[in-house]
Amino acid sequence: MTSRTPIPPEPAVALREILAFDDSGTLRLLLAPGGQDVGVRAVAVGDEGPAQPLDGCLVLVVGVPAASAGAAGPVREAARRGACGVVLRDAEGTAAAPEVLAAAKESGIALLTRAEWADWTDTAALLRSALACARAGRGEEGAAVPDGGAESLAALAAAIAEYTGGSITIEDTRFRVLAHSATGPEADGLRRSTILGGRVPDWRVAELRRSGMLRALWTSRDVIHRAADADGPERLVVAVRSGPEVLGSIWAAADGRGLSPRAVDALRRGAEAAAPHLVRHRLRESGAARRSELALRGLLYGEGDARTHAWSLGLSPDAACAVVVAERDFGAPAGDRTLDVLALQAVSYRPSVRVLRDGDRLLVLLPVDTGQEHDVLGLARELATLALSLPTGVPVRAGAGPVAATALRTRSSCEEAALIVRVLRERADRGGETGGDGEARRGGETDRHGRADRARYADAAGVGPSLDVVRVLDAVRPVWEAGSGPVHDLVRADLAAGGELVRSLAAYLEASGDVARAAARLVVHPNTLRYRLRRARERFGVDLDDPDTRLLITLAVRLTG
The missing domain is CATH 3.40.1390.20 (HprK N-terminal domain-like)
Structure with missing residues (x-):
């Protein structure tokens, strides 16, 4: 032994x-x-x-x-x-x-x-x-980067450059350059502008987003290869992680020569060595980030002084803004990180974007320039579509709020975006099939299982009068809950017994009184439905020929689900 x-x-x-x-x-x-x-x-x-x-x-x-x-x-x-x-x-x-x-x-x-x-x-x-x-700083044997890599991000970037044979940038999740290796005389224009500007240019981030490169970066744990093309040399990139959390990325670009055969392995090990530094970078910003989160929450939910919140976020109080709300379906598996990936995608949409995670919802504040109002629905579409393509396949619905004339009115955009998401969810529960900007009506996207995308994103125009219906229902709910009478007796008694009669009344009203069509939807014989309607009249005194009664039953059915 x-x-x-x-x-x-x-x-x-x-x-x-x-x-x-x-x-x-x-x-x-x-x-x-x-x-x-x-x-x-x-x-x-x-x-x-x-x-x-x-x-x-x-x-x-x-x-x-x-x-x-x-x-x-x-x-x-x-x-x-x-x-x-x-x-x-x-x-x-x-x-x-x-x-x-x-x-x-x-x-x-x-x-x-x-x-x-x-x-x-x-x-x-x-x-x-x-x-x-x-x-790491004690020079343990077997490290793929020199011991100096533990001293600073700049030293680490230089060490990775030596092992990969390329030029290195280390960036956070907002594509700001935290460190870079020396720039050679043959460095491409993109690398120079990135280093001089302190961040990846917006047009480049947009291109990476459209091509799916960012999606691959945030969801992969391996080194990703981007072949040389007319716009630049060969590149390798790897995400820097702390457990499941994405902290940033390391990019290696060939500078007038091919990358080393050991470049991939050096990048993997470099990402491990960079993680403690990026954690420290993130924590260094935590105090400011927490204050920013409080200001953003206050602006979106109308808590505290909106003008102070706007200045704290670096926004002019007079800036036009809109809010996109992305909400994950209930019952997502434990550990699902769909909203985390969507948050990364949102902040890459534009540097001025601010994101707040609130339970199963992601609230995105988007400053809007004149002529760019369509960007709000575009961002909602992008988030909903990205969620469909992720391996977890957790459904997300996104609502695009209206553009508020000033940042001080952001709360109204946030409230409307949340209502739009609610309408999309209720339509899905009822089997509705409209939404988006018309694309869903024409077939829309499909998820990874091939199911049609049913209204996963929309603005106010996309949900039509349903938005006002939701507002009306919210307004009348206290009146209904405090009321009494035949309709209240019917609904309360029937729901306690399973709700068969309420479902039958709902189908009858939605079919505009067409018994045959309502019965088909309920999968019962028309005579069965007629019997149930007669029972509502005889037992509870509910007269469906009376327009006020029909209106009250319609409201009651919607309010009780």
Whole structure:
């Protein structure tokens, strides 16, 4: 029998190195009884199980804040299980509880807090990236890029350039250049304009989007090859990821010579080495990003001062804007990232686009120049079509709100876009088949299973009077819910019994009183439907010959689904 060689533990990294990596202000050290040279081997979440050993771990205690005396217990428990430190949630302006400080001091465990504007996902990514970056910087054997790549993104870009034989740019998800290698005399015009402008030109991003290159980049984990053409030399590109999260990309362009045979492997390893740096870049912007998110939410939902929100987003309050709402169908599988991919696509549409993720919805704020009003529906179409083409195939419906004359009126565009999505969803539930800008009526797109795309995007013109119907239904709902009478009695009693009579009345009214057509839709004999209608009159006193009664039943059926 051969004994299995134990896997050695990861080398420890001094706490001071982790704190030095955090230039975004995410972490604050409150207490370090053992000094800042205490070794950290891993990051753990405090509720991962009582049997989980925590030797050398920095533990994220997600349940209780530092200001709560109840956090003293988790601090002592983490120390008992071998942890070197704990991170608690901070509350701005609130000091840590004395009991918590005493527990850390007595246990000899480092005590840190997480900034209020950060979240636990950000904090875990920061700590793990700090560990990876510190270990990479020690020159471990087998690295595909020189040790200098761990020092800065610029050094990493230079190292990747040496191994690939090409010119390198490292970009974030908004195609801003974070670092680049030296530019040779034979560099193409696109690379020069990208570096000089600090970002990929808009026309180039639009071309990549139209060609499907961006879709492939955001969804693939492999290196993508783009052959040389009349517009530029051969290029390789790979997405930089932290787990499932896309952080940016690395591009290698041939500069007057072919790329190295080992270029693909160098790019893969370069993406791994770049991830900690791009995490730090993202966290450095987190504070501003959180404030921007609050301003965007306030502008879209009409909360707070709209003028201040607009300036915070870099928008003139007088700028014309529109909102596109993309909503994922309910019941999407756990871990589905459709909306994340759509968000990346949206921000590539135009640099001024702002995106807010709100549960199963994506809200996109689009500044609109005169003559570009059609771009709003175009973006809705693009998002709905992209969702259809993704491997998950999770349906998304997109509504294009009207152009608001100023950013201060953005809320109205957002509300209408959300109503349009609601109309599209209700039509789909009822088996409707119109929508979009006419394309869906002519057959539209199809999803990966070959099913016709039914009204997955639209503007107000695309949904017609249904938009006003939804507004009317919302307005009359309180009146209906507070009312009483024969129609109310019928609906409430029948829905409690399964809703057969309500469905029959709905089919009869939608068929404009044509019994044969309504019966066919219900898949029953016409005499069966006549019996049900007669029962409504005899049992509940509901007279379908009365126009007011028919109107009330129509509203009741729509309001109760």
